[in-house]
Amino acid sequence: MNEFTWKDVVNALSLANMSLGLFSIFCSFCKKCSCASWMVLVSFLLDMAIGSVTRHLNICSRSGTELNDFAVFTTFGLASALLLGVDGPLNGLLAIMYVLAVSFRLCFYSTGIPFTYKGLPCPYASCILASTSLLTKGNTFILSCMASLMILFMMDQSYYPHDEILESESWKKMVYLGGVIMLFLCPFSIAAFYCLTWSLSYIFFPDALWGKAACLRPWY
Known part of the structure; x- marks a missing residue:
């Protein structure tokens, strides 16, 4: 396939990611928090696949980048914030703060440092929020506490390694494959626990577990 066709494939994946976010928003308005959370978790895995394909094929497109950013904002911003519910002014205010973060x-x-993020990447924050929603059956208080923590982590100045899981060691690829299997073949609670453990390990052990492959790569 030529470069133009591969750009279309990547753009289609970004549109799929955005569609999942829009469906999640619709489910949140319909009070179906489990479905809304599940779609955010699927988007979490899809976003990693999009990044891997883009880097592997060295696809650079301004329109594609803008489309992907809008998909990320829709799914990991708006859709994730609506998992908190907007039944009261406090929840609504926290949802707005989450979207702004x-x-x-x-x-x-932007760090300017190769293979490094500044602040917790929003897909991981959304993954934790969606997993918590599934495990607590949408408990508003717990979700509000978790969302507040995620806002602080995203706004923090700490550095996190690039999560190039599909381009890294074999065990990391198995972690990704395990997430796919869990989300599509296991009960919501088991899949949520798996994704929550995965995301928390990225927060608390970023270099020890997830940064080795990045550190081994040459810096140009």
Whole structure:
């Protein structure tokens, strides 16, 4: 396939990611928090696949980048914030703060250091929020506490390694494959626990577990 065709494939994946986010928003409005959370978790895996394909094929497109950023904002910003519910003014305010945190991070957080993020990547924050929603059956208080923590992590100045799981060691690829299997073949609670453990390990052990492959690569 030529470069133009591969760009179309990547753009189609970004549109699929955005569609999952829009469906998640619809489910949140319909009070189907389990379905809404599940779609966010699927988007979490799809976003990793999009990044891997883009880097592997060295696809660079301004329109594709903007489309992917908009998909990330829709799914990991709006859809994830609506998992909190908007039944009261406090929840609504926290949802707005969450969306603003994602927007601020996407627009202004750039390290200039190869293979490094500044602040927790929003897909991981959304993964933790969606997993918590599934495990607690949408408990508003717990979700609000977790969302507040995720906002702090996203706005933090700490550095996190690039999560190039599909281009790294074999065991990391198995972690990704395990996530796919869990989400599509296991009960929501087991899949949520798996994704929550995965994301928390990235937060608390970023270099020890997830940064080795990045450190071994040459810096140009």
